[in-house]
Every structure is written in C-alpha cells, then in structure tokens.
Amino acid sequence: MIDTIYKVLLTIINKENQGYISPEEFNLIAINVQNEIFSDYFKDANEFKNLQNRGFTNRGYANLPLQNREDIGAFAATATGTVTAGLVDLPSDMYVIEDQGVTTSAGILIDEVERNAIAVMARSEVAPTELYPVYEWFGSTLKVYPTTITSVNFRYIRKPLNPKWTYTIVANKEMYDPSNASFQDFELDSSEFYNIILKMLTYFGINLREPEVVKIAEIMKDKDNVKN
Amino acid sequence: MPVNITPSADYYENEDLHGSYQYITLEDIVINYMMSTDDDDFASNVPRHKVLFQARRAFRELYFDAIQEVKVISLELSDQLTVTLPPNFVNYVRISWLGDDNLLRPMASNGYTNIARDYLQGDNYEILFDDDGCALQDDVQGLAELAASGDGSMVNSYTFCGDAFNPNKNMANVYSNGSYVVDKNNGLIKFGSEVFGKTVVLEYISDGLYTGCEGSAEVDLKIHKFAEDSVYNWIYWKLIERRKNVPANAKVLARKDWFNSRRICKRRMNTIRPAELRQVFKGSSRWFKA
Numbered sequence: 001m002i003d004t005i006y007k008v009l010l011t012i013i014n015k016e017n018q019g020y021i022s023p024e025e026f027n028l029i030a031i032n033v034q035n036e037i038f039s040d041y042f043k044d045a046n047e048f049k050n051l052q053n054r055g056f057t058n059r060g061y062a063n064l065p066l067q068n069r070e071d072i073g074a075f076a077a078t079a080t081g082t083v084t085a086g087l088v089d090l091p092s093d094m095y096v097i098e099d100q101g102v103t104t105s106a107g108i109l110i111d112e113v114e115r116n117a118i119a120v121m122a123r124s125e126v127a128p129t130e131l132y133p134v135y136e137w138f139g140s141t142l143k144v145y146p147t148t149i150t151s152v153n154f155r156y157i158r159k160p161l162n163p164k165w166t167y168t169i170v171a172n173k174e175m176y177d178p179s180n181a182s183f184q185d186f187e188l189d190s191s192e193f194y195n196i197i198l199k200m201l202t203y204f205g206i207n208l209r210e211p212e213v214v215k216i217a218e219i220m221k222d223k224d225n226v227k228n
Numbered sequence: 229m230p231v232n233i234t235p236s237a238d239y240y241e242n243e244d245l246h247g248s249y250q251y252i253t254l255e256d257i258v259i260n261y262m263m264s265t266d267d268d269d270f271a272s273n274v275p276r277h278k279v280l281f282q283a284r285r286a287f288r289e290l291y292f293d294a295i296q297e298v299k300v301i302s303l304e305l306s307d308q309l310t311v312t313l314p315p316n317f318v319n320y321v322r323i324s325w326l327g328d329d330n331l332l333r334p335m336a337s338n339g340y341t342n343i344a345r346d347y348l349q350g351d352n353y354e355i356l357f358d359d360d361g362c363a364l365q366d367d368v369q370g371l372a373e374l375a376a377s378g379d380g381s382m383v384n385s386y387t388f389c390g391d392a393f394n395p396n397k398n399m400a401n402v403y404s405n406g407s408y409v410v411d412k413n414n415g416l417i418k419f420g421s422e423v424f425g426k427t428v429v430l431e432y433i434s435d436g437l438y439t440g441c442e443g444s445a446e447v448d449l450k451i452h453k454f455a456e457d458s459v460y461n462w463i464y465w466k467l468i469e470r471r472k473n474v475p476a477n478a479k480v481l482a483r484k485d486w487f488n489s490r491r492i493c494k495r496r497m498n499t500i501r502p503a504e505l506r507q508v509f510k511g512s513s514r515w516f517k518a
Binding site for chain 2: 052053100109111112121124125126128131134
C-alpha cells in the first residue's frame with residue numbers, strides 16, 4: 001500500500017510541477033499520519049460505544065463498534081513481565097493496556113486501582129491478596145500488590161510500526177525496493193487508503209507552501225466528514 | 229471458575245468436593261458480576277475491589293439473616309467458669325452443657341447479671357492508677373475457688389436485687405440447667421458455677437468470611453446458590469446507592485430487588501416439604517401426660 005500512496009501523492013502534487021516529495025520527507029510524514037489515524041481509533045471507540053448505548057448502531061456492516069474493534073484488534077499483542085520488588089516493566093511497544101488486560105501467571109485478574117486509593121485500600125478488608133491482586137501506575141512500570149506476585153501477563157494494544165518506503169537508486173532515480181530489510185508498509189487497514197492520502201496531502205501542502213493543495217485537501221476532508 | 233463438572237468417580241473420592249455443588253464461591257460471584265455488567269450499566273467502570281467489598285457485605289447480611297449455617301463446638305469449662313469465644317464467632321444460637329448421660333442441657337441467658345469491673349481504690353476511696361496512668365483493676369485470677377464453690381454465682385458478676393416483685397418466672401425452668409452471660413467486649417462466655425467441670429456445647433453463627441484455621445481459605449469462601457441472586461442484587465444496589473448521576477427511582481428499584489431476592493432466598497433456605505409438614509401435623513393432636 002505504501003508504494004501506491006507515494007505514487008498517488010507524487011501524481012497529485014507534481015501534476016503541474018508544483019513540487020517534489022523526497023522519500024525521506026514522505027517517510028516522516030507517513031509516520032505522523034499513521035499515528036494520527038491510529039490514535040483516532042480510540043476516540044472513535046468511545047464515540048461508537050456511546051452511540052451503541054443510545055441504540056444508534058445496527059448489526060453487520062452497520063456495527064460501528066465492531067468495525068472499530070477490528071481496527072484496534074489488528075494491533076493486539078500479549079507479553080509476559082517479571083515482577084521485581086513489586087515492579088514490572090511495561091512492554092516497550094505498548095500503546096495502551098486492554099481493560100482487565102493484566103493477569104497473573106495463573107490467569108487471575110490484576111485490577112487497576114487509582115493511586116490515591118491504594119493507601120486506604122491496603123488497610124481495608126479488601127486489601128490486595130494473591131486472589132484479588134491490584135496494580136497502580138508507577139512511572140514506566142506497574143506496581144503490583146501483593147509483592148508475592150512474581151510474573152504477570154499483559155494483553156495490550158501495541159504501537160504501529162513506523163512505515164518506511166525503501167528504495168534503491170537506479171539511473172539517479174529512486175526505485176521502490178520492498179526487499180530492503182528496513183522496509184515497512186502502513187499497518188493500517190487498506191480501507192484507510194483514502195484517509196491517509198487526504199491527511200498526507202494536508203501535511204505536504206503545508207510543507208510545500210501550496211495553499212491550494214491544502215485547501216483542496218481540507219475541502220475533501222470536510223466533504224468526507226459531512227458524509228459521515 | 230468456569231462451570232467444570234467433576235467426574236462422579238472423582239467427586240466421591242475427594243471429600244472436599246462433597247456437597248460443593250450447592251455453593252458458589254465469593255470469587256465466582258465477583259467475576260460473574262463484573263462479567264455481566266454492560267457499558268451502559270449504572271455500575272459499570274467499577275473497580276473489582278469495590279465489587280468485592282460489597283460482595284463481602286452481602287455475605288454477612290445473608291449469613292446473619294437467611295443462611296443461618298450453625299456451627300457447633302464443644303469445650304471443657306475452665307476453672308474460671310469461662311469459655312473464650314471462637315475466632316469466627318458472631319452470635320450464639322444455643323449454649324448447652326453435656327451431661328454424663330450424653331444428653332445436652334440447654335442453658336439460659338442470664339440477663340439479670342451484670343459483668344462488672346472492679347477498680348482498686350485507696351483508703352480515701354480514690355481510684356488507684358499504675359505508672360502509665362491506667363486504673364488498676366482487681367485480678368480475677370485466683371477466684372477459681374469461689375467458682376468451684378457451686379453456689380451458682382459467676383466470677384466478677386453480680387445480680388440485681390428487687391426481683392421479689394418481678395420474679396423471672398419464665399426462666400425458672402430453664403435456669404435449672406444453669407445460666408451464662410456473654411461478655412462480648414472480652415470475648416468470653418461466663419457460666420454459673422452449676423456447670424463447674426462440665427463440657428459446654430456452643431452453637432453459633434459466623435459471617436461466612438472467616439479465613440483462619442477454623443474457616444475456609446479465601447478461595448473457598450462460599451455461599452449457597454439460593455443466595456446467589458441476592459448477593460448480585462445487594463452489590464448492584466450498594467454500588468449505585470450513593471452515586472449522584474443515578475436517578476432515584478433506579479435506586480429504589482434496586483433496593484426493592486434486594487429485599488425481594490432476600491425474601492425468596494429465605495423461603496428457599498427454609499424449604500417446606502409436604503412430608504415434613506404432615507409429620508408435624510400428626511404430632512400436633514397427640515395427648516401428653518404431665
């Protein structure tokens with residue numbers, strides 16, 4: 001998908017010799033656009049759930065929360081962490097932990113507790129035990145209670161890998177080369193093709209100081225929003 | 229735990245499993261409750277420890293009112309005529325002593341006896357204090373001789389006078405088996421000296437949550453399945469009870485659901501079987517000779 005997107009962009013922007021996008025520029029903006037669309041999935045999740053709760057969604061293709069879960073689920077991952085002195089490092093590629101996504105090695109849910117609740121909770125009758133463990137956020141780690149827990153399993157959504165259009169120079173021209181070890185296609189679903197083009201057009205329009213390109217891209221996005 | 233039917237052969241071999249199907253564990257209740265909440269539920273987004281806390285409270289309420297699983301222990305009476313309450317004791321049902329004929333004699337609660345503290349006083353009647361500034365009290369140790377005298381008196385306890393005009397006739401017959409006073413603050417049951425040297429049998433109820441040696445492991449805390457729905461209703465009611473964004477009528481309905489489910493639970497726990505009912509009625513027309 002990444003090569004097609006690059007070519008489409010070049011076609012649109014170079015149509016009237018208004019500029020050129022180098023692969024390096026393209027790759028940088030591609031990362032930004034992918035992350036932007038990816039983070040929107042989570043805002044959509046809340047919006048779609050609200051629609052569902054109000055009875056405004058339907059089954060099948062019209063099931064927006066389901067489609068959203070599919071989009072996010074493409075980045076689902078699992079990992080195991082070792083707890084040392086109650087602390088466990090988060091997976092390095094983690095974007096967000098699933099709701100109820102931290103369990104002990106025995107499969108017992110380790111529930112998230114707000115940091116301000118720990119002190120009182122620890123002295124209450126529901127103080128954390130191995131049967132009802134909890135964790136709190138602690139910097140780039142999780143603090144797990146009770147400290148007798150030694151291993152945890154994570155279910156989480158990972159960050160998307162950075163897209164990279166790789167090439168080889170042939171006759172002073174960049175030729176697409178997906179066999180390069182650092183090659184990485186967009187990880188978003190192919191249905192996001194249109195969105196990616198629009199967003200990248202906006203960024204390149206700004207980069208090229210071409211108000212017309214920006215304007216057209218914004219108009220197209222507005223039309224898209226109205227349809228939705 | 230997922231529903232996991234144990235093969236019958238394993239069930240009969242493992243004593244721990246006997247009768248276990250009638251119960252549901254506290255852990256299962258918490259998990260089931262959390263699993264069953266919807267996104268648009270008033271009590272969604274509630275952390276597990278709050279569900280657990282309310283589930284435990286529901287256990288207490290139901291064990292006190294509806295479940296009534298009576299525990300029994302027998303203890304030899306100390307020279308002090310006292311018995312320490314069991315660690316999982318909440319309230320007693322009946323206290324008896326065991327006769328030589330192996331028959332139990334139910335004893336009576338002596339509401340007319342007060343358990344007094346005996347402060348030490350000086351020559352001028354001033355209360356004496358120790359180095360920490362605490363009032364000195366009489367040492368109740370060493371009063372075994374008094375207890376053994378068999379005059380029916382209790383250690384450090386006194387009886388109100390004036391009963392001549394209001395004799396406790398209702399208790400007269402039961403007192404023949406002796407009496408006791410439950411000293412809740414000190415965790416003791418004090419007996420009259422009629423039962424000196426006897427073995428007493430204590431029937432009592434607990435709250436179903438004790439995890440010490442006499443109780444169950446945390447993972448095995450359980451309640452009868454007749455009470456399962458009541459526990460869920462309690463949890464839901466209590467989780468929404470103090471929330472500002474929940475309409476009052478939803479709270480009222482939740483409260484009604486709880487009371488109704490508790491009523492159903494009580495009725496189920498006290499199953500009336502036709503055969504047992506007939507048995508009782510047959511006995512009701514029998515003549516007794518005094």
